[in-house]
Amino acid sequence: MNLSSDCIAEFCAALPHAGYGGEARLDMPTRLVHATDNSIYQILPHAVLFPRTQSDLAAILKLAQEERFAGIAFTPRGGGTGTNGQSLNDSVIIDTSRYLNRILEIDIANGFVRVEPGVVLDQLNAALAPHGYFFPPDISPSKSATLGGMVSTDACGKGSTVYGKTGDYVLSLRAVLANGQQIDTSNYSDAELREIIAADYDAACAAIPQMPRGLSAYNIPGSFDKQNGRLDFNRLLAGSEGSLVVLQEIKLKIMPRPQYKAMVALAYDNFDTALRHVGALLKFNPTAIETIDNHIMDLARRDIVWHSVENVFPQSDATIIRAMHFAEFERYDAEALASDVQAFCNALKTDGIAVAFYATENPAEISSIKEMRKKCAGLLGNMTGNRRPIPFMEDTAVPPHHLADYIAELRTFLSSHGLDCGMFGHSDAGCLHTRPALDLRQEEDEKFIRILTDGAVQILKKYGGVLWGEHGKGLRAAYTTEIVGTNYYALMQKIKLHFDPHHRLNPGKIAVPPGQKLLEIDAVSLRGHHDRQINSKISALFTKATECNGNGLCFSVMPDDTMCPSYKITHDRRHSPKGRAGLLREWMRLKSADVRAAEKFAPQVKEALHGCLSCKACTAVCPIHVNIPDMKTDFLAEFYQTRPRPLRDYLLACTEIAVPILSALPVQLPDLFGLRDLPKPPEKSLRALMQEFSFRFATAENVRNAPQPVLIVQDAYTSYFEPQVVISFLQLLHKLGFTPLVIPFFQSGKTFHLAGFKKTFQKIVTRNDAMLSEWQKAAAPMIGIDPAMTLVFRDEYPKALKRQPTYHVQLLQEFLSDLDLPQTNPAQHQLFLHCSEKTAAPQSTTLWQNIFAKMGMTLSVVATGCCGMAGAYGHQSEHINNSRGLYDLSWRGKISRGNAVTGYSCRSQISRCENIAAMHPVQILNSALQARE
Known part of the structure; x- marks a missing residue:
């Protein structure tokens, strides 16, 4: 977007006078940490807004109606865990995760909750647990993904064949339209929009894929009842990725949590055999069947998670294991659980297709297996070599009965280009996450983004599948016409034009008004573009900074999680391992080209690192093992080569031999060094x-x-x-x-x-x-x-x-x-x-x-x-x-x-x-x- 920085600065300065009470940040570190998500892209915004109240969201878009600010566009952002650049743009980001994260109401009697969009999935389920209830959609980044983001992408994950997608649970939404008008879908109507959809409905829906995960934005058949002309705005807005409205508040249906659970781990000596076994396994109605390949298993063995799950994996002949299924059973009745699991295990013994299996009802074991599965995406980022499995076509989905054939053809296609990949995901739903191993710092590998996506789309069309099974469209929307047809996309354009006539909400994604172009997957800035500018000698000291793949596990807000304390207490993404790694990457890039620019930026990097507690959680809990404490040490050594050190640094460095001296000092002296509450020695040494x-x-x-x-x-x-x-x-x-x-x-x-x-x-x-x-x-x-x-x-x-x-x-x-x-x-x-x-x-x-x-x-x-x-x-x-x-x-x-x-x-x-x-x-x-x- 061709936009003046002065215009953005003027807009931010005018916000408080328009009734806005949140934060507006223009500093480079804040912009940098919002330039990436969990995808391969890097798009630097001009500003980041942190609204404190729902009315702040309306104030932002009302002020934007002034003619002088007509060129400013806005993209809402939640947890930043999207894999397709959904929350990235080069204008203004509205981050709802820092302050709009309150659970407003829990009504068990009527089975609903009201939340602000920045509430994290695990945060909600922790609040519901004492009541015996839960919010069923279960996604891997549950510790950091927000409900606003889940609604915006209509997210789903494990167990979706039983529990469905996020949109299935939306009861009502409060939101702000592009013109600043606030709406509540529980009492909102729009006759003009109904007429637009009714006129083109039949032609638009004639060619859409017939599968549960077939649509991922502007779900027209799911939201419009042709027979009575009723339009369900909740269904229409779920999956719209901030392109139609900005969410203020969400009312969600909740369910009693099943009390009885079991997990059966099945091992296979062949990946294709494992996938072809799924149809037989589904006859026993498992709640979910999750699948991992041998790459995941090998990486898990090197991770902190392994000590809690190793007994689940076959210990003898481990080298022959090429795939594993984890079949999960959840029931409201103990006898039903026992009967179903027994029948399942008996069938496994009879057919002998799995080379081994292990059944457990132990809650700790089940929890550990789930935790390992949720780390799969991050674990793949820790694969050795310059090429790492990356997301850009990872949530392709087909009808489950076509999964084995589709994956076999896809793997052959990848092999024809000499590429390896990691696979994991939801085989019961026909959605296996495929991450080809590429090094986007190399121009020749960058070309594969287009080549592989184009190829995958052609294979998907053969099997009636879609490119976006559960992670939203983001920057892949240009493939919409190939998947759902030109008529469907034309109606999407009309819906976009109706809601956002000036194309200011998350522009370039999902749909654009006629005459404008969607963003293309290979025509936007990549993280690899920036990383290839880093001198290899400098990069060698801070390798883990460039290896950070943005999985976002360090954004956990759960109080009892080990990672990351500085983010948890500040809710400032600069003070997270991912944020610090991103700032180090930029400092290295600058240092490789312009030492003076790097020197100017270095104090801002130091400020972010200074908040690190050096607890080392990121060295183990992060699946990439992004070691911020070690990189902090290396950076400080570089930083003070050209600057004088504070006296306190020497004092703290000598602490091991200086504790008797420090403890004996009058209280006022440590205060001069900014030290408080120093412990006193006991009477006897x-x-x-x-x-x-x-x-x-x-x-x-x-x-x-x-x-x-x-x-x-x-x-x-x-x-x-x-x-x-x-x-x-x-x-x-x-x-x-x-x-x-x-x-x-x-x-x-x-x-x-x-x-x-x-x-x-x-x-x-x-x-x-x-x-x-x-x-x-x-x-x-x-x-x-x-x-x-x-x-x-x-x-x-x-x-x-x-x-x-x-x-x-x-x-x-x-x-x-x-x-x-x-x-x-x-x-x-x-x-x-x-x-x-x-x-x-x-x-x-x-x-x-x-x-x-x-x-x-x-x-x-x-x-x-x-x-x-x-x-x-x-x-x-x-x-x-x-x-x-x-x-x-x-x-x-x-x-x-x-x-x-x-x-x-x-x-x-x-x-x-x-x-x-x-x-x-x-x-x-x-x-x-x-x-x-």
């Missing part, structure tokens, strides 16, 4: 307590002569601020027959790494590597106490050394879980894990539970997000409010005195926010053994 209880520091001689020695690797925070925890561990080891010896304190260098002092960190690592290698020769186990500080030896050290260390510093639970432990008195306890422990050592939950179980105690793990402390983050004055806010979001009210909390940071935050003394698990174990004595 670790050295004094060790002398009191006759424990010793390690020397080469006493390790050599001690029976069953165990070496304790100290961390500064536990040793200095909580020496009683160290003593409890020493006592526990002693009771178990070991000789605990404490290695004299040395700084690990973690704080230098966090602050971007890479050279200093390298020196510390080199020194410590030599020292720990010497201790390793004693052949005694080495164990750390605090998980975040201990994990540095297996995470940051190998990267700095460019090899695996010869020593292994174990976590407490890793050591204790291998022991035969004595029984104690039965007791029940609750466990709260540190974020780094959850992501870098996901087996920790099971290990701690097994340890407590061996000793006769029960340990339940409490689901929480980040506590908000994260080392120094929670003590920095600029982060205090967010730090406390994160605690309130997920931790407050769950803790009671004596709960087991593994992280020092977490225990410190609990003490600060609720004045509760939490315990380390080893304190509980030691006390339990003492009580037995």
